[in-house]
Amino acid sequence: MNLANLLNNYEEAVAMILFGIGFSNLLLQKNLIKKIIGLNIMDTATYLFLALKGYIAGRKAPIVVDGVRSVEAYINPIPSGLVLTGIVVSVSVTALMLSLTIRLYRRYHTLDLDEITTRLKKEGL
Amino acid sequence: MSKKLSEEQYRKTRSFQLKQWLDGTKDPFLDTVEMKPQEEFREDRTVIRERSEEKKRLLEKVYDLEHNAEMRIFQRIYRIFSVIFCVSLVLMLLIAVSNLPTVGAFERPVNNEVAKRYIEDGLDETGAVNIVTGMILDYRAFDTLGESHVLFIATCTVLILLRIDKKNSKDYMEANDRTHEPKNDIILQTVARILVPPIFIFGIYVILCGHLGPGGGFSGGAVIGAGLILYLNAFGFAKTERFFTEKIYKRMSFCALACYALAKSYSFYTGANHIESIIPLGTPGAILSSGLILILNICVGVVVAGTMYTFYAIFRKGGY
Numbered sequence: 001m002n003l004a005n006l007l008n009n010y011e012e013a014v015a016m017i018l019f020g021i022g023f024s025n026l027l028l029q030k031n032l033i034k035k036i037i038g039l040n041i042m043d044t045a046t047y048l049f050l051a052l053k054g055y056i057a058g059r060k061a062p063i064v065v066d067g068v069r070s071v072e073a074y075i076n077p078i079p080s081g082l083v084l085t086g087i088v089v090s091v092s093v094t095a096l097m098l099s100l101t102i103r104l105y106r107r108y109h110t111l112d113l114d115e116i117t118t119r120l121k122k123e124g125l
Numbered sequence: 126m127s128k129k130l131s132e133e134q135y136r137k138t139r140s141f142q143l144k145q146w147l148d149g150t151k152d153p154f155l156d157t158v159e160m161k162p163q164e165e166f167r168e169d170r171t172v173i174r175e176r177s178e179e180k181k182r183l184l185e186k187v188y189d190l191e192h193n194a195e196m197r198i199f200q201r202i203y204r205i206f207s208v209i210f211c212v213s214l215v216l217m218l219l220i221a222v223s224n225l226p227t228v229g230a231f232e233r234p235v236n237n238e239v240a241k242r243y244i245e246d247g248l249d250e251t252g253a254v255n256i257v258t259g260m261i262l263d264y265r266a267f268d269t270l271g272e273s274h275v276l277f278i279a280t281c282t283v284l285i286l287l288r289i290d291k292k293n294s295k296d297y298m299e300a301n302d303r304t305h306e307p308k309n310d311i312i313l314q315t316v317a318r319i320l321v322p323p324i325f326i327f328g329i330y331v332i333l334c335g336h337l338g339p340g341g342g343f344s345g346g347a348v349i350g351a352g353l354i355l356y357l358n359a360f361g362f363a364k365t366e367r368f369f370t371e372k373i374y375k376r377m378s379f380c381a382l383a384c385y386a387l388a389k390s391y392s393f394y395t396g397a398n399h400i401e402s403i404i405p406l407g408t409p410g411a412i413l414s415s416g417l418i419l420i421l422n423i424c425v426g427v428v429v430a431g432t433m434y435t436f437y438a439i440f441r442k443g444g445y
Contacts, residue, residue: 002223002224003223005223005225005227006219006222009222009227009228012225012228013222013223016218016222017215017219019218020214020215020218023214024207024208024211027207027210028204028207053233053235054235055228056229056236057228057229057230061339062243062244062255062256062257063254063255063338063339064248064255064256064409069244069248070245071236071241071244074244076235077243077247077256077257078239078240078243080257081260081261084257084261084343085261085268085272087343088272088275088276088343089272091276091279092275092276092278093279095279095280095283095436096282096283096286099282099283099286099440100286102287102440103287
């Protein structure tokens with residue numbers, strides 16, 4: 001483990017720790033809404049990591065100004081496009097999960113996942 | 126030349142069998158598969174009672190969390206192991222990060238010839254000043270079409286899951302919060318009256334200038350959707366329904382998606398070479414430049430604005 005390099009890459013390290021926080025939320029929380037929040041934190045960590053992959057120090061956003069068209073002037077545009085795709089998909093998935101949670105709440109009147117599974121098994125399904 | 130068959134010959138052909146199968150006049154499994162009449166499953170009443178009581182006792186014992194030691198131990202072990210798993214996952218990722226090239230340096234494998242090509246030739250080939258927009262709406266236009274479809278399908282699914290039947294008046298009244306909302310909130314209405322027009326204009330600006338600067342269909346559509354939601358909160362559903370109903374949303378989304386698909390499918394007819402554009406690109410920097418990107422941005426913006434508003438309306442009261 002290269003500690004000096006880890007300190008240099010502290011932005012990426014933050015992204016990884018955020019990912020871990022989101023994942024532990026997903027595993028440890030019993031409340032379904034909090035699980036969804038955990039999944040969203042994981043999404044955000046991924047966007048941060050992708051955006052950092054495209055960043056090059058001292059360069060500008062890839063919008064051509066004054067006809068300057070050399071690679072040395074702009075950051076990498078590909079990760080920006082990928083982040084856009086990820087945001088759209090995560091919005092759709094979050095909406096879908098929340099609506100499923102509302103349906104579960106209407107049926108069982110609780111958001112606790114353990115209680116829902118217990119009730120499900122008691123009903124013999 | 127087709128031969129005319131007699132009735133008997135025709136009955137032997139496969140097309141006749143297919144026609145019978147489609148009509149349902151003949152069961153193809155009759156006389157070919159061995160079949161038995163089904164018997165009803167029967168049980169003595171006392172046996173049923175005993176069995177159900179036994180099952181009940183078992184379930185109570187298993188799921189009684191306060192007195193069930195095994196369940197408690199399992200939950201504790203589950204928690205410990207998930208914490209260990211998360212910590213080790215983060216540690217592994219950190220070790221990986223510590224071996225990655227430095228953030229912000231140019232000499233990284235990500236900055237390869239693909240990015241170089243987009244930056245150097247993107248303006249000539251797409252005509253868009255904003256290279257990211259040129260990339261996602263010209264080189265990867267079908268990917269963005271798929272994204273718009275993902276949004277549309279997500280709205281449809283949420284509508285299916287949360288829709289409330291208007292005929293069932295009890296559920297409808299319960300979910301309809303118009304009766305509970307304040308009728309005329311003067312502060313909110315005044316703020317909305319001042320803010321909503323600039324929000325719409327800014328959203329339209331962001332959509333129309335997607336190829337000239339930061340912005341595009343997704344962000345501009347989200348801004349317009351936020352404006353719609355503010356208007357809805359201030360003035361209630363009765364006023365928004367005058368210009369935005371479910372029917373209008375469906376038609377708008379369909380038109381936008383179909384327009385996008387048609388606008389981009391031209392490349393199939395010009396040799397499936399997506400990079401060589403046959404549409405004049407115009408002068409870079411002008412509003413009517415860069416081929417189809419402006420039209421595609423408007424289509425995407427319409428879909429996104431409708432989706433944002435629809436999500437809000439459905440989650441609030443299950444429909445428009």
